[in-house]
Amino acid sequence: MEPDLTDEAAYEQVRAEQWQRMSRRGMLRATAGAGLGAAFMGAASAAAPATASTTTTAAAADGPIVKPLPPELFITHGTNAETRWEALKGAGLHTPVDRFFVRNHVSTPLIDARTWRLKLWGSGLRGSPAEDAPVEFSYEDLLGLRAETITAFIECTGNGRGFFTSQQGQQVSGTPWKLGAVGVARWRGVPLSTVLERAGLTRRAVDILPRGLDPEYIDKGENLGRVRRPLPVAKALKDVLLAYEMNGEPLAPDHGFPVRLVVPSWVGIASVKWLGDIQVSDQPLFSPWNTRFYRFFGPDHPAEGSAPLTRMNVKSAFELPWDATLAAGRRHVLTGRSWSGNGRIRTVEVSTDGGATWHRARTHGPHPSRAWVRWEHTWRPPATGRYELLARAVDETGARQPATVPHNTLGYLFGAVVRHPVTVT
Numbered sequence: 001m002e003p004d005l006t007d008e009a010a011y012e013q014v015r016a017e018q019w020q021r022m023s024r025r026g027m028l029r030a031t032a033g034a035g036l037g038a039a040f041m042g043a044a045s046a047a048a049p050a051t052a053s054t055t056t057t058a059a060a061a062d063g064p065i066v067k068p069l070p071p072e073l074f075i076t077h078g079t080n081a082e083t084r085w086e087a088l089k090g091a092g093l094h095t096p097v098d099r100f101f102v103r104n105h106v107s108t109p110l111i112d113a114r115t116w117r118l119k120l121w122g123s124g125l126r127g128s129p130a131e132d133a134p135v136e137f138s139y140e141d142l143l144g145l146r147a148e149t150i151t152a153f154i155e156c157t158g159n160g161r162g163f164f165t166s167q168q169g170q171q172v173s174g175t176p177w178k179l180g181a182v183g184v185a186r187w188r189g190v191p192l193s194t195v196l197e198r199a200g201l202t203r204r205a206v207d208i209l210p211r212g213l214d215p216e217y218i219d220k221g222e223n224l225g226r227v228r229r230p231l232p233v234a235k236a237l238k239d240v241l242l243a244y245e246m247n248g249e250p251l252a253p254d255h256g257f258p259v260r261l262v263v264p265s266w267v268g269i270a271s272v273k274w275l276g277d278i279q280v281s282d283q284p285l286f287s288p289w290n291t292r293f294y295r296f297f298g299p300d301h302p303a304e305g306s307a308p309l310t311r312m313n314v315k316s317a318f319e320l321p322w323d324a325t326l327a328a329g330r331r332h333v334l335t336g337r338s339w340s341g342n343g344r345i346r347t348v349e350v351s352t353d354g355g356a357t358w359h360r361a362r363t364h365g366p367h368p369s370r371a372w373v374r375w376e377h378t379w380r381p382p383a384t385g386r387y388e389l390l391a392r393a394v395d396e397t398g399a400r401q402p403a404t405v406p407h408n409t410l411g412y413l414f415g416a417v418v419r420h421p422v423t424v425t
């Protein structure tokens with residue numbers, strides 16, 4: 001039984017156990033002083049054999065992803081790993097780290113938190129510090145600032161991309177995810193606003209540019225540099241977290257250790273992992289991640305592309321294997337989850353006859369506004385054969401899942417109702 005991390009007491013217990021585990025393993029010896037901060041520093045040295053890493057370079061792991069990727073939990077796509085939806089059945093509100101999807105442009109770096117620094121620089125800060133003379137925060141500095149905890153999903157903008165082709169017969173480029181490029185976690189860290197203000201944020205600042213410490217991204221032979229995507233200061237100050245903890249434990253290497261951004265409700269690319277520096281500017285900023293990628297392109301869109309994508313859309317998924325086999329004449333409790341970047345889900349409906357008739361699903365459990373809601377619907381298949389199960393949700397703004405969505409060449413934001421095939425035998 002997994003702990004219910006929405007329960008404060010259970011959450012604190014998970015944290016305390018983590019502390020004890022690391023203390024038993026002698027991880028605290030790696031650093032001077034004790035306290036939770038030291039425990040996390042210990043985790044850092046456990047994740048990375050102490051190398052002479054600097055704050056801007058990091059050892060690369062052997063493969064693109066460090067954690068185990070058992071086939072019953074993940075579908076791998078190159079440098080990425082997709083969560084299998086059936087692995088979430090009974091998993092509670094939060095996605096356990098062992099099955100949280102990984103989206104890596106290149107590979108997971110192993111970073112030593114003892115030498116790591118977060119560097120802030122640029123014309124939007126008091127005194128316009130230069131890139132080579134930034135305002136710096138160590139890992140311990142961040143652990144010492146007032147922390148906040150939020151439950152939020154992170155979702156790849158291309159989640160569901162494969163259905164542009166399989167359901168709509170359209171060509172798109174990019175990883176052909178089904179619906180498993182999303183996860184909900186309980187994130188703990190320092191509000192980005194706190195750090196920006198301490199670094200000397202001025203009223204002139206308009207954009208920030210967080211940049212990761214993973215290796216430079218080569219796209220079709222062209223070096224695009226390190227992953228970085230501009231974020232408007234207004235969003236940065238609203239609800240963005242510099243997260244160092246995920247589900248009560250220090251971030252795992254694949255999810256951004258030692259510190260990542262969590263940009264709630266927005267496209268996953270905004271939540272930059274392995275954060276190294278943040279440029280703060282009094283001018284709008286650009287990188288390939290807000291010019292070339294993460295915009296709508298194609299005949300239905302302006303020639304230069306749409307505005308950069310921000311919020312995620314409404315989606316629903318069944319916690320069932322793709323092409324699941326179910327026994328005829330038996331009662332099946334179909335379970336699933338629905339979520340939206342606009343806020344809470346208002347209603348979920350399920351169809352077991354390919355969309356001819358719809359039934360209201362029963363939702364249950366807590367539903368934080370930046371996470372998903374869990375639901376169920378009981379079904380007794382009337383006869384053997386092939387069926388398509390459909391689920392569609394409406395969120396608190398009235399946004400609902402349509403039967404089809406307009407095409408875009410990079411296959412972003414597939415929010416149409418997904419037709420989930422099952423065989424009844």
Ligand code: MTE
Pocket residue numbers: 100101102103104105106154155156157211212213214227254255256267268269270271272273274
């Ligand atoms: N940050 C860095 N530095 N490098 C990356 O490749 N991928 C982004 C984002 N942050 C990425 C990154 C994308 S596209 C997504 S969807 C999320 O991280 C995925 O987070 P996860 O791997 O923890 O699930």
